[in-house]
């Protein structure tokens with residue numbers, strides 16, 4: 001088993017959850033943090049454990065040979081340049097979502113990692129959540145039969161009460177309702193449906209509430225997806241709602257259905273007129289400290305040990321989700337015109 005020293009880029013909200021999760025894995029240890037702010041090494045080390053060296057130059061941190069993995073938690077508009085620099089420095093990469101806010105940049109990141117022979121892991125950590133690992137196991141056991149319809153939706157009002165709001169409202173870093181947050185739900189839908197996407201049609205709008213006025217882009221969108229295997233699906237990304245956080249899942253197949261943590265299966269002969277309950281930890285909070293980063297980072301270090309690509313959230317796999325997202329945003333810009341994935345330039 002190897003030991004992986006990790007250097008973090010950006011020291012904000014996501015970074016603090018990442019540091020704790022990385023240090024709880026069996027192989028990972030955060031040893032460096034880059035921030036534009038001057039940080040105190042003794043304070044950082046006391047707060048997070050271990051010996052942490054702070055840097056105000058990314059190049060200096062990347063040229064430290066003791067660092068094996070770079071974890072990028074900066075603003076989305078910085079992800080491309082930082083990920084490419086990390087790949088060129090031969091560091092493996094953990095990259096927060098969105099990978100980047102344009103398809104071109106996402107492709108450049110994936111290509112840079114490939115050409116440098118380093119592995120990538122995108123923070124689509126919901127794929128490692130108890131909710132979606134159990135739901136996927138239920139599907140894989142055939143309890144729902146073959147899925148012909150699925151919807152996974154993201155409802156989370158990202159207003160001034162949320163730290164990200166200060167930069168999330170701008171198009172440059174926020175991007176779109178899907179890029180900034182709804183991507184988690186769309187990505188989970190793709191994982192559950194298990195088929196490549198043929199085309200999407202998307203529509204967007206925004207709340208008339210004054211609270212969300214600073215946003216430079218539509219903060220609600222709904223995307224209809226046609227899968228290559230003939231199934232259809234829907235994913236809503238609603239970041240201007242006023243309600244509790246809700247990650248909604250509804251899947252329908254030839255043997256039964258699943259609604260969040262409830263299901264009915266003909267295979268089990270459960271009563272079709274009442275839902276049966278699954279006991280699992282639900283994704284019910286936008287708080288990063290509740291997110292399943294630890295399981296995801298553990299899987300990344302295990303994959304590095306085995307010399308294999310990251311399961312479920314490699315750059316290649318996550319790029320496919322972003323291709324669907326960029327196609328959806330293109331469709332919404334064009335009033336819902338169906339956009340084929342194959343027509344993305």
Ligand SMILES: NC(=O)c1ccc[n+]([C@@H]2O[C@H](COP(=O)([O-])OP(=O)(O)OC[C@H]3O[C@@H](n4cnc5c(N)ncnc54)[C@H](O)[C@@H]3O)[C@@H](O)[C@H]2O)c1
Nearest residue numbers: 010011012013014015073074075076096097098123164288
């Ligand atoms: N996977 C998830 O569920 C999830 C959740 C939250 C955020 N994120 C992602 O993580 C990334 C960072 O988001 P965040 O919520 O940590 O945002 P944040 O505002 O806390 O931090 C964003 C950036 O701002 C910097 N920053 C924060 N305070 C600063 C200050 N006072 N002076 C100078 N720089 C400062 C941070 O170092 C970081 O580079 C984004 O890509 C975001 O989309 C992902």
